Amino acid sequence: MDGYDKYAHEPFAVTVDLAVFTLRGGALHVLLVERGQEPYAGRWALPGGFVQPDESAETAARRELAEETGLSDVSGLHLEQLRTYSEPGRDPRMRVVSVAFAALLPDAPEAHGGSDAAQARWVPYGTAGPLAFDHDRILADAHDRVGAKFEYTCLATAFCPPEFTLGELQKVYETVWGTELDRPNFRRKVLATPGFVEAVPGAARLTGGRGKPAALYRAGAATALHPPLLRPTREGRPA
Amino acid sequence: MDGYDKYAHEPFAVTVDLAVFTLRGGALHVLLVERGQEPYAGRWALPGGFVQPDESAETAARRELAEETGLSDVSGLHLEQLRTYSEPGRDPRMRVVSVAFAALLPDAPEAHGGSDAAQARWVPYGTAGPLAFDHDRILADAHDRVGAKFEYTCLATAFCPPEFTLGELQKVYETVWGTELDRPNFRRKVLATPGFVEAVPGAARLTGGRGKPAALYRAGAATALHPPLLRPTREGRPA
DNA sequence: CCTTTTATAGTCTTGCTGACTATAAAAGGG
DNA sequence: CCCTTTTATAGTCAGCAAGACTATAAAAGG
Numbered sequence: 001m002d003g004y005d006k007y008a009h010e011p012f013a014v015t016v017d018l019a020v021f022t023l024r025g026g027a028l029h030v031l032l033v034e035r036g037q038e039p040y041a042g043r044w045a046l047p048g049g050f051v052q053p054d055e056s057a058e059t060a061a062r063r064e065l066a067e068e069t070g071l072s073d074v075s076g077l078h079l080e081q082l083r084t085y086s087e088p089g090r091d092p093r094m095r096v097v098s099v100a101f102a103a104l105l106p107d108a109p110e111a112h113g114g115s116d117a118a119q120a121r122w123v124p125y126g127t128a129g130p131l132a133f134d135h136d137r138i139l140a141d142a143h144d145r146v147g148a149k150f151e152y153t154c155l156a157t158a159f160c161p162p163e164f165t166l167g168e169l170q171k172v173y174e175t176v177w178g179t180e181l182d183r184p185n186f187r188r189k190v191l192a193t194p195g196f197v198e199a200v201p202g203a204a205r206l207t208g209g210r211g212k213p214a215a216l217y218r219a220g221a222a223t224a225l226h227p228p229l230l231r232p233t234r235e236g237r238p239a
Numbered sequence: 240m241d242g243y244d245k246y247a248h249e250p251f252a253v254t255v256d257l258a259v260f261t262l263r264g265g266a267l268h269v270l271l272v273e274r275g276q277e278p279y280a281g282r283w284a285l286p287g288g289f290v291q292p293d294e295s296a297e298t299a300a301r302r303e304l305a306e307e308t309g310l311s312d313v314s315g316l317h318l319e320q321l322r323t324y325s326e327p328g329r330d331p332r333m334r335v336v337s338v339a340f341a342a343l344l345p346d347a348p349e350a351h352g353g354s355d356a357a358q359a360r361w362v363p364y365g366t367a368g369p370l371a372f373d374h375d376r377i378l379a380d381a382h383d384r385v386g387a388k389f390e391y392t393c394l395a396t397a398f399c400p401p402e403f404t405l406g407e408l409q410k411v412y413e414t415v416w417g418t419e420l421d422r423p424n425f426r427r428k429v430l431a432t433p434g435f436v437e438a439v440p441g442a443a444r445l446t447g448g449r450g451k452p453a454a455l456y457r458a459g460a461a462t463a464l465h466p467p468l469l470r471p472t473r474e475g476r477p478a
Numbered sequence: 479c480c481t482t483t484t485a486t487a488g489t490c491t492t493g494c495t496g497a498c499t500a501t502a503a504a505a506g507g508g
Numbered sequence: 509c510c511c512t513t514t515t516a517t518a519g520t521c522a523g524c525a526a527g528a529c530t531a532t533a534a535a536a537g538g
Contacts, residue, residue: 012253012290014325014336051251053334057325084323084338086253086296095292097253097336099323167515185496187517192494211515212503227494230466406484424527426486431525450484451534466525 015098016061017048017135019082019142020069021125022105023159028125028175030139031068039092040132046139047120048098057081057099065103068120078104078158082142090134102142104158147176152228154196157219163200165214166190177231189229195222254337255300256287256374258321258381259308260364261344262398267364267414269378270307278331279371285378286359287337296320296338304342307359317343317397321381329373341381343397386415391467393435396458402439404453405429416470428468434461 020031032044047068051060058081066074082100090096125143130136149155150173157164159172170186190196197217259270271283286307290299297320305313321339329335364382369375388394389412396403398411409425429435436456 012251012336014251014253051325051336054327056327057323057336081322083320084296086290086338088293088295097251097290097296097338099325099336165516182496182498183515184498184517184519189495209515210505210513212517214516227469228467230495232496404485421527421529422484423486423488423529428526448484449482449536451486453485469526471527 011095013094013096014051014057015048015096016051016057016064017046017085017098017100017138018061018064018068018103019046019100019139020065020103020105021142021146021159022107022122023172023175024107024122026171026175029122030125030128031120032123032128032131033068033120035132043130043132044123044128044135045132046100046135051099057101061099061101061103069105070109078155080145082138082145085134085138087134098138100138100142102146104146104155106159106161143176147231150176151230152225154219154223154225157197160219163216163218165216166197167214169197169217173229179232181232193222193225193229195220196225250334252333252335253290253296254287254335255290255296255303256285256324256337256339256377257300257303257307257342258285258339258378259304259342259344260381260385260398261346261361262411262414263346263361265410265414268361269364269367270359271362271367271370272307272359274371282369282371283362283367283374284371285339285374290338296340300338300340300342308344309348317394319384321377321384324373324377326373337377339377339381341385343385343394345398345400386470389415390469391464393458393462393464396436399458402455402457404455405436406453408436408456412468418471420471432461432464432468434459435464 018031022029022031031047033047035041035043035045047064049060049064049067051057055063058079061081062074062079065077065079066072071077080102082102084097084099086097088095090098131139146155156169156172156176159176160168166187167183169190170181170183173186174181198220200216200218257270261268261270270286272286274280274282274284286303288299288303288306290296294302297318300320301313301318304316304318305311310316319341321341323336323338325336327334329337370378385394395408395411395415398415399407405426406422408429409420409422412425413420437459439455439457
């Protein structure tokens, strides 16, 4: 990083783009905004915005997350830097380098009283047509990353409310991975991992469900999973 | 990414920083440059430079990699985006957002006929004092990432010459992880993973070594490891 | 020739996993 | 009120992979 004088620094704009996931009604949803102006007017896009001079990309991402979701407190939400997209032509207007983030919400309110002009809405994952810019790619990368992190981290609890049943946690895995899991084995595995979940002292939920009431659990202190909880049907080598 | 007019885009400089690793004499080395000017004059720093207007961060990183290593062909080398560092104060002169990359070289020549003013040199990992800027953090992140990817990818062969013995491959793992591995088990595991390595048709190296000549292998077609090759002594949960 | 060194083959036990069966405790419908 | 359905939870069993370990082969060095 010597030689600052040799190259004049070009006018780069730095933005953040957010892939915000949540589970609504047993289906994976993504937060999207509808573009009102060219380019890509009328197309869906990931929420995002410019990084301000006094903030880091992480700070900007969390600020945008609060603005777009309308949530007052986003400090506890999982927010993770994905990677940076910097292809020269990715925005036709100007040179924009975008730092992409993935965020996970337990369950999301529909309202979005964002100060931003664009209204953000929850859209079932995979149903929104081609997104604006390179956001299809960013969204796919985000989904891949989240799915992969489910295997070796406790990230799945970020989709759950503070107290949840093992059936709900399993549904989270099944929804994100798009596979079905064996219930007894899932249960055994989760409970065998220390710090993944911990039982809520004295409670069992009954009212809602149709079957036997399930015990309630909270997210534990662990953050990594050892050994990992691998996806099924991953035979051979995905070259 | 609406609202381009609302915020004037601030003068961000976008750079790439490279954590380039190689193995020299059984020890992990990093490519570093010594800074000649303030700030951090006389300190070691990661090689890097500005992203040009017509190139992506990946292109800039590969260009810098060629310049700093002096290698004529860097197209086959492993180069991977790590993450982006954007803290407002990370460069005291101006607002610099840096996209960090990690690169792996089989074995590196000492010469660095870089057109760059700064001479890059191979330094044993961990021996260079505090680096300039936030490069200590970047380097540590890069090392963590490489070590983690060794568990579930075939990345380790990127440190090896085109043909290598299983003993050499094991040494790569041991050097990067800083642990010792059981030789028969390592061998069994590697050979049991289809596509990880493939035997060179008719050859066994004899001249150099002291013991029984080892069979030669090439990197296979696989890129992922199923199941993963986990580091030993990772008991409990690294909370 | 014998020791050292490295490569390679094989054994054995332990533990996790996937597949499966069984029981418990609720709701719903006749 | 019984019986079916649904969901939760417990338990079983075979197979496989990993860690620890032993054994043999083939070179170099004295």
